[in-house]
Amino acid sequence: MSERKYRQRGYQDEPRDRAPRDREARPDKPAPTRAPGRPLQDASGPRTPRLMGAHEVFRCARCGSLQSLDVNLASRCSRCGVDVHSCINCVAFDTGARWECTEQARLSARVTPKDAGNLCTLFSPRTTVERQTGTQGPTSARQAFDDLFK
Secondary structure, three states, X not given: OOOOOOXXXXXXXXXXXXXXXXXXXXXXXXXXXXXXXXXXXXXXXXXXXXXXXXXXXXXOOOOOOEEOOOOOOOOEOOOOOOEOOEHHHEOOEOOOOHHHEOOHXXXXXXXXXXOOEOOOOOOOEOEEEEEOOOOOOOOOHHHXXXXXXX
């Protein structure tokens, strides 16, 4: 009888000195790389033909309308009328922090109310990076009509 427990053919039938076919090095193709948590990719990188652009914007904390990044002490939101130079529009505003400000070490007293304009010298507008999903609209009606037939 055979020295093996089972009689079917399997991995032990091949000699051990030969490397498996899928591990053989291929000189014409670079070795694929794998980033942590990502699928297997070629060394040339991911295959993304077109990525959307991104831009940095400053939005009102109350209504979400776009504001300019140049904020002065008298700036007000054009839609809701809240003061733009206020704690709720600042990068350092955090409701979980002491005095609701992450820069409390440099503050001498709590600033209240948070949605009113103030003279805080630590103010920096809270900006976000958004994707540019829209396209430029036509400059004239004639151009819009011509674009239909391109």
